Amino acid sequence: MTVPLLRVEDLRVTYRAPGRRRVAAVKGVSFAVRRGSCLGVVGESGSGKSTLARAALGLEEGARGRVVFDGQEVLGMGRTARLAFRRRVQMVFQDPLGSLNPRLKAGAALAEVLRVHGLARSRAAAARSAVDWLGTVGLGAEYADRFPHELSGGQRQRVNLARALCVGAELLIADEPVSALDVSVQAHILTLLKRLQVERGITWLLIGHDLAVMRHMADELMVMRAGKVVEQGAADDLLSRPHHDYTRELLAASPRVEEALARREESDGLARSGTD
Numbered sequence: 179m180t181v182p183l184l185r186v187e188d189l190r191v192t193y194r195a196p197g198r199r200r201v202a203a204v205k206g207v208s209f210a211v212r213r214g215s216c217l218g219v220v221g222e223s224g225s226g227k228s229t230l231a232r233a234a235l236g237l238e239e240g241a242r243g244r245v246v247f248d249g250q251e252v253l254g255m256g257r258t259a260r261l262a263f264r265r266r267v268q269m270v271f272q273d274p275l276g277s278l279n280p281r282l283k284a285g286a287a288l289a290e291v292l293r294v295h296g297l298a299r300s301r302a303a304a305a306r307s308a309v310d311w312l313g314t315v316g317l318g319a320e321y322a323d324r325f326p327h328e329l330s331g332g333q334r335q336r337v338n339l340a341r342a343l344c345v346g347a348e349l350l351i352a353d354e355p356v357s358a359l360d361v362s363v364q365a366h367i368l369t370l371l372k373r374l375q376v377e378r379g380i381t382w383l384l385i386g387h388d389l390a391v392m393r394h395m396a397d398e399l400m401v402m403r404a405g406k407v408v409e410q411g412a413a414d415d416l417l418s419r420p421h422h423d424y425t426r427e428l429l430a431a432s433p434r435v436e437e438a439l440a441r442r443e444e445s446d447g448l449a450r451s452g453t454d
């Protein structure tokens with residue numbers, strides 16, 4: 179078996195606020211994500227999904243256990259190693275507006291990131307490259323001149339993805355990346371996420387509570403409840419033959435993004451045109 183891109187062993191995260199009782203948010207979670215695959219993490223609100231995501235990025239002070247990315251220990255990583263790590267592993271959030279600078283047009287935002295990371299030799303080269311990256315996520319050159327508030331939610335999420343990709347992200351940790359979007363727009367963005375996995379070899383740690391989304395995206399699936407893993411395995415098996423009542427309940431409660439996906443697959447080409 180090949181070495182996984184990300185390996186998490188017995189991860190524990192406890193929050194301690196002064197004067198308040200401790201909250202054990204993640205209680206001994208282990209998993210591995212193969213390079214180029216998508217691991218979906220599902221579970222009800224408060225089950226520790228976002229905490230797990232932040233801990234995998236090395237952003238939780240109270241994290242214990244091991245997080246190993248491409249053979250490197252993430253918890254307690256030194257400053258130089260962390261800089262490279264934060265390029266290769268990036269987070270995609272639910273609310274793309276909150277993660278974009280409101281005063282920068284999409285093209286300028288990407289160009290700035292490229293310049294900061296020394297990935298473009300001149301302003302003109304950065305601007306050209308920014309347009310190329312917008313194209314990668316299905317946005318035409320005209321979107322380079324739009325401010326975040328002039329973009330739809332789906333378009334903003336595309337810009338966000340372009341920003342992560344342009345610095346060379348290999349693992350994307352996406353915390354509910356489509357749950358703020360309309361169902362039809364969700365389908366477009368999910369199609370894009372899958373395409374980035376298949377065509378560019380992006381590895382996904384995809385967090386959500388919607389099993390229909392996971393059916394489309396996840397190769398492996400992990401079900402969390404109250405900070406622990408309830409079950410994990412191949413997504414197809416788990417979704418067709420869930421072992422636990424908890425997983426069955428989640429399945430029964432899952433909305434109908436699949437119908438929109440089916441419609442989207444019929445009317446091909448939409449995902450590239452940025453109509454969302």
Ligand SMILES: Nc1ncnc2c1ncn2[C@@H]1O[C@H](COP(=O)(O)OP(=O)(O)OP(=O)(O)O)[C@@H](O)[C@H]1O
Pocket residue numbers: 193194195201202203221222223224225226227228229230387
């Ligand atoms: N900064 C914090 N300080 C104290 N407790 C926290 C903090 N962040 C999260 N928690 C607690 O940790 C537990 C897990 O929270 P987390 O946000 O990881 O859940 P989640 O699965 O992402 O939920 P949701 O689906 O609602 O996003 C919850 O009990 C939450 O109240």
Ligand SMILES: [Mg+2]
Pocket residue numbers: 227228229353
């Ligand atoms: Mg969360």
